[in-house]
Amino acid sequence: MDEKFDCIIVGAGVAGLTAAMILARNNMKFLLIEKGEFPGSKNVSGGVIWGEDLSRLVPEYWHETDGGWDRYINHRRLTFIDEQSSFSIDFKSDHFNTPPYAGIVVLRSKFDRWLAGKVEEAIAESDFAMDSFIATNILVEEILMEKDKAVGIRTGDEKFYADSIILAEGVNNLLTRQAGLQNDYVPADHILTGVKEIIRYDQNVLEDRFQLNGLSGMSNEYVGFATRGVEGGGFLYTNRDTISIGLVLGLKDLRKKGLKPHDILSDFKAHPVIKDTIRGGEVVEYSAHVVSSGDKRIMPKKLYKDGLLVCGEAANLLMNAGKAIQGMDYAMRSGILAAESAIKARDAGDFSSHIMKGYQDALNNSYVMQDINNFQDAVHLLHNPVMYQKMPNLINHFGRNFFTIRNEPTKKAHAMFRESVSEHASWMDLIKIGIKGARSL
Amino acid sequence: MKFYVCIKQVPDVNAPLQIRDGELLQDRDRMILNAYDASAVEESLVLTEEHGGKVEVVMVGPDKARETLRKALAMGADNGTMILTDRPDLDSTAYSRILAAFFKDKDYDFICCGKQAQDTDAGLTGSMLAEQLELPYVSNAVGLNYENEKLIVRRQGDAGQEIIELPSPGLVTCSNDMNEPRIPNLKGIMQSKKKPVDSITPEDLGIDIGSIELSTNILGFEEMPERETGKKFEGDPDEIAREVARLLDQEAGLV
Amino acid sequence: MNTILTYISVSDGKIKRSSLEVLSKCRLEAEKNGLKTAALIVDENASSLAEKVRPYGPSEVYIVEGSEFKNHLNSPVLKAVSGAMNTIQPKVMAFASTENSKDILGALAANQNAPALPDMSEFELTDKGVKGKRPVMAAKIISRVEAVGDPVIISVRSGSYDLIESPSEPQIKKLDFTVTEKEIKTTIREILTAAGDKVDLSEAQTIVAAGRGVRDEEGRKLIDELATVLNAGIGASRALTESGVYDPSLQIGQTGKVVSPQLYIAVGISGAIQHTAGMANSKVIVAVNKDPDAPIFDITDYGIVGDLYKVLPPFIEELKKLKSN
């Protein structure tokens, strides 16, 4: 046996780094392994971490204005677009201006690396300053099992052992599958693909364009023509001197329609409304990444096993119900809970399912699983073609009439609405969506 | 046999670059070990693995560059020295002076440098250092061997290659054509944390870094003049091949 | 003190065109600044080469001759050039950027306590020294630089300046030179010359370069044929020099040679920046690659998307036809 750790974490994304932070603070001897050149090098995110968990990990992180985060969100917008128009729900509030912020925009290569630095600091202060590690550029190829208990990992011809193993490998969860916790087959209906560009501006131009003040930022989600009728949605977030703009698209629908994500993104950027919003910048990065759909049906039934815990998107923890994508905050919370279970197991000297199950219970009781359970219908609703095809057209048709003033008698709004409905959908569609919507949200 | 390898942390040239108001905005997150230095580390490891000996690495740079020094240790170097300075504008002359001061009272058989740093592409430091230390040197090595206490250096010249005997103590600058630097394995990474790293300052070597006046300065950066995007030909190979041949003749007059 | 001195690079008994380009530019700079232009030839048969630099207008040609220069070794060359600099006291010492000048540039700068600017793509004299431009970061960007001092040592990328004739009747001055065995320090054991290295790539007007896409004998034959039709030099990417398919001296790029021909044809080369660092300055660039998204197409004038095994035969045939007309 080479060397034994209290815990080995696979994957230095948000979930893995979070778990590592908790382990370091609790004097666990651990190894965090990342296949990328550095933490964050392989990670693609649109970029808003929602909620306040980050301040639990790095207290008062907001003082580090040159740290890992770009801007805090105080301005949110949800936009429905058809071919020419956009209709937005827009909310901006001073209420969001004080820390702890309710949402911060991050660029993952920067954020993950910064968080890894914080973990290194925590390691240095722990009892295992010289014996806990973050190792990058190492691919874990196998989870070593003994009598159905996870006991270690293999990379190349090296093997390392630990009392517990936390899988935080992200959406492409090969090891989770290998451990038998997830079906090998996930139907394409449940897989989405995210594409994203980072566009750079002069910082003053960016701040003027989006009415930013200091480090405030805005997030904008898009429904409708954004995706050329493909299931999914769009987003735009402001970073320091760049924006992240992108789409999340249903893989099956893409295939069926024979469209390429990048082409849809180009069309989206050429939309009259978007074009004006983003003009003048320089594209500095393009990336693509799979995203889980947040559909419970593809979640592993069990997120643990003897000696093993699964957290973050490896466990398919993700919510995409239209108003935001939540993946990083779920990764963070589940990482915290997984680490806490590993610590409990060490304290109890028992690494069996018996103790590990406590993780799943804690997760079920947390907002993560409660939201996933409560908003399943909203997730399905968003995947309803009426929602991403007909509704935006209808809304914009109505908007166009409503905001047009002619030198002739004006119709009442409800009459205009009737007209829009009969033009773009049917009352039946609306009623169905209305009922589903009312129930789901 | 004792090797010293001089290593430099450089920005990853594959990462996107940005120039604003003549300044190069470097992504501090995309700093790597200069590829030529990685080859120099690799080759000295191979030689000491075969003939016995030790490999020490030395770097002049800011504290943040330490992770790059660790990388060399994770590859297998025995220990390292960080010569700490935050001064960002130093040129090869300045670096070579600091390194010369460091080596003044050291014992070694060979000093290895990279043939050039990937960011400045200067290729000066190695031979500057050799001249100051009055060492024999060979540049642009593409192969190293050890025989009878001499390094047998295969050097890539303008047309052919020369095989040169370099006595100890000597200095050699390495091309990346000599090997594929190993990627540290997990064990190497773990061991690197426990390997000794000396941290010293140029002042410890008797150099007042603040008062170094540089004789070469960077005045600013500019974009490469962009090439106009040309034509792309897709379709039947026979047709497009003939068409481009004709265009080379008619448009460019190059046939 | 009142001279710009250009080092004339000699390889295989022939003067390298790139050093004459530097000499041409130095003469213009000298005239602009009221200085003299001089050339320095360090070679086994230096005297016989003096005549060859006359067309480019130096007022003096300094000669250092000796059997020590038969094969390149840095210590004798370094001693010869530093000795010449001590005697001539030039304001600027300029080299063409070649592997052999790179070999001594740093040591010479340290020896003369002079600032050095290597691999310039542009330069001019200032009242404090030299300023100009040099490509950095694998030639992705240009850095504007200055050197303050007297003398300043520079090297210049090939193809940066045109040859300009302006014949002169230079004085030929022979400099004394001796070097002891002890001073030479290193010994040459063997010289390996590239097989069939006929065309000097850094001077070639046309280059056909092969990359990993050229995967077998048949591919190499196509490259040979194409080069023959166009009377071109053959170059290669690191993928093929590393694997020993082509001689390492044919490598073009950051590690290899910088070239600037009139026509560069990249066959089966993806266009990694370390490769384009050495060829992006070519006048006309053609690429054959089956991947329409290969980065090489970002810099080509004529990009042929297709399998080289299908594209090259008709391409060669058509070129032959055009040639014979």
Ligand SMILES: Cc1cc2nc3c(=O)[nH]c(=O)nc-3n(C[C@H](O)[C@H](O)[C@H](O)COP(=O)(O)OP(=O)(O)OC[C@H]3O[C@@H](n4cnc5c(N)ncnc54)[C@H](O)[C@@H]3O)c2cc1C
């Ligand atoms: C375009 C797009 C936009 C998004 N926008 C948002 C948003 O605005 N807000 C939000 O909260 N979420 C967003 N998400 C979702 C979010 O990115 C993910 O949910 C989140 O990154 C999951 O974190 P994680 O730590 O579980 O996994 P990841 O961040 O994917 O990290 C997993 C890590 O494990 C490593 N790894 C995998 N396998 C191995 C192995 N075998 N050995 C070693 N290392 C391994 C990977 O390299 C990776 O670094 C978005 C996603 C996409 C694609």
Ligand SMILES: Cc1cc2nc3c(=O)[nH]c(=O)nc-3n(C[C@H](O)[C@H](O)[C@H](O)COP(=O)(O)OP(=O)(O)OC[C@H]3O[C@@H](n4cnc5c(N)ncnc54)[C@H](O)[C@@H]3O)c2cc1C
């Ligand atoms: C420090 C450093 C220095 C370097 N210096 C150099 C250097 O000086 N010179 C250099 O060249 N590289 C250099 N490299 C390496 C460089 O990064 C690339 O790896 C190398 O240039 C790739 O060579 P390639 O384009 O031939 O091969 P690849 O990148 O493998 O590309 C092969 C291309 O051929 C195409 N292809 C394949 N089959 C066919 C076919 N049948 N028909 C048409 N097209 C086909 C493919 O689509 C592909 O685009 C350096 C790297 C480093 C790290």
Ligand SMILES: Nc1ncnc2c1ncn2[C@@H]1O[C@H](COP(=O)(O)O)[C@@H](O)[C@H]1O
């Ligand atoms: N700051 C530094 N610290 C250690 N070695 C260096 C440093 N700068 C340059 N070198 C060495 O000198 C070589 C050539 O550098 P340069 O002259 O900048 O091209 C590098 O490959 C290193 O081996």
